[in-house]
Amino acid sequence: MAVTVDDHGDATRTRDGVRIGIPPENRRQHAVKLFWTGLWLFYLSAPVLDLVRGGHSAGARTLGVLGLAAFAAAYLILALRAGPRVFLGRVLVTLGVLAALAVVLSLALGREWLVLFVYVAISSGAALPGEYSRWTVPAATALLTATAFLVPDGDHYLVGLLLPALMGGFAMVGVQAMLRTTTQLREARATVAQLAANEERLRMARDLHDLLGHSLSLITLKSELAGRMLPDHPDRAARQVADIEQVCRQALVDVREAVSGYRRPTLPGELAGARTALTAAGVTADLPTDAPGELPEETESALAWSLREAVTNVVRHSGAKRCTVTLEACQTLAGPVMELTVRDDGAGGPGNHGNGLTGLTERLEAVGGSLAAGPAGKTGFRLCARVPLGSSS
Numbered sequence: 001m002a003v004t005v006d007d008h009g010d011a012t013r014t015r016d017g018v019r020i021g022i023p024p025e026n027r028r029q030h031a032v033k034l035f036w037t038g039l040w041l042f043y044l045s046a047p048v049l050d051l052v053r054g055g056h057s058a059g060a061r062t063l064g065v066l067g068l069a070a071f072a073a074a075y076l077i078l079a080l081r082a083g084p085r086v087f088l089g090r091v092l093v094t095l096g097v098l099a100a101l102a103v104v105l106s107l108a109l110g111r112e113w114l115v116l117f118v119y120v121a122i123s124s125g126a127a128l129p130g131e132y133s134r135w136t137v138p139a140a141t142a143l144l145t146a147t148a149f150l151v152p153d154g155d156h157y158l159v160g161l162l163l164p165a166l167m168g169g170f171a172m173v174g175v176q177a178m179l180r181t182t183t184q185l186r187e188a189r190a191t192v193a194q195l196a197a198n199e200e201r202l203r204m205a206r207d208l209h210d211l212l213g214h215s216l217s218l219i220t221l222k223s224e225l226a227g228r229m230l231p232d233h234p235d236r237a238a239r240q241v242a243d244i245e246q247v248c249r250q251a252l253v254d255v256r257e258a259v260s261g262y263r264r265p266t267l268p269g270e271l272a273g274a275r276t277a278l279t280a281a282g283v284t285a286d287l288p289t290d291a292p293g294e295l296p297e298e299t300e301s302a303l304a305w306s307l308r309e310a311v312t313n314v315v316r317h318s319g320a321k322r323c324t325v326t327l328e329a330c331q332t333l334a335g336p337v338m339e340l341t342v343r344d345d346g347a348g349g350p351g352n353h354g355n356g357l358t359g360l361t362e363r364l365e366a367v368g369g370s371l372a373a374g375p376a377g378k379t380g381f382r383l384c385a386r387v388p389l390g391s392s393s
Contacts, residue, residue: 040122041072043115047105050112064109071101071116078123091127095136098123099143106147111154114161117144121165125172133176137169206359208255210305213356214277214312215251219244221280221315243280265304267291267327274311278323281315283344286324295338298367299387303327303340306371306385309360310342318346318381329389336389337369343382360385 050056051064078094102116121140125133144165148154226240268291278285295303307325314323323344330339361371369387376382 040119041075043118044068044072046112046115047109050110054110054112056109060109064105064113067101067105071098071105071119074098074101075119075123078127088128088132095120095124095127099140103143103147106151106154111148111151111157114144114148114151114154114157117141117147118161118165118168120144121169122172125169126176130173130177133169133173137166137173140169141166202362206362209356209359210308210312212251212255213316214273214308215247215254217312217315218247218277218280219251221277222247225280265301265308267295267300267304267307270304270307271325274307274325277311277315283314283320284322286322288325288327292327292329292338295389299338299389302363302367302369302387303338303385305363306340306360306383307342309356310340310383310385313356313381313383314342314344314346318344320344320346320380330386332386334388337386338389340385341382342384343376343380345380347379 047064047068051061051068056064074094074097078091078098098116098120102113102120105116106113117140121137121144124136124140127133128136141162144161145158148158148161222240222244226237226244229237229240271287271291275285275287278287311323311325314320323342326339326341328339330337357371357373364371364385364387367387369385371383371385373383374381
């Protein structure tokens, strides 16, 4: 039965559609498992032939037929229900029935029936957890040995049955360990996939908050400004409306790129956007004229998001008249860092760390950086973002 790799990279799907370590889910899979399990009953041909040709009395034959049918039924039930989630008590009871039938039939009908102990050993290895089967397999083999010496000429069959019982039982212990590992790996992969999906949703929520918060704040400011200009300065109001249209178009592009996972803001672009937003809000902007060059992509992206969030908070919450932005390399005990500081002279920033600052903290921590935000003296608010230099991860 060949094993192939499915469409999701799972090398546990067999050619007949049954996946290793997963219980059958429909009638076809139950039938396939029953077929492969039932094939092993072929080795019961020795007891069957003994019933036909052994010269037993009618009573012995009746006992043999009923006992063999009960043994095969119990074995199939045990094999078909074996899996990572089994009821230990039921398995032990079923194994006890199998062992008892093997002893009674062997003692009553002869040495040909000693083969039943091989099934007992193998089924115990397949159905029980490893901490139990490591004892039950040798116990079944020992019971085979003891019974063989009580059956006439049974010791002659012992040589051919002892090794299959012992090796077959422990082989099934290994198979069950593999199945449990496969199940655990499948569950772990499902957990990883769920975590990745959650992380992607968090990224999208973070990006959309930062993008739309900034753009909508700018649109609101320019709309208010255009409304005040409209009666007396329609030409200037028209320019503000044109700016609003441009901001809306850029916001749409940014949202599409953020959803696609391709958008990485740059410091020059965010510095220009910050100057525009602060000026529209009537805040005097003191910003660097140039952004530092040759920064790692992740570092620049984290600092750019930090600048955007800080300026958005200044525009929306502070009521400031002046905002100062500095961007410089610093030497710390942990090594060189690029430090972004945004300070205003307003009434203070957001009352608590909302979604924006929380998401910003996560972005910075992802690249080994840190965020400090809080009141700056009696008035004003200060945000300081630090990102290690020379690291792109």
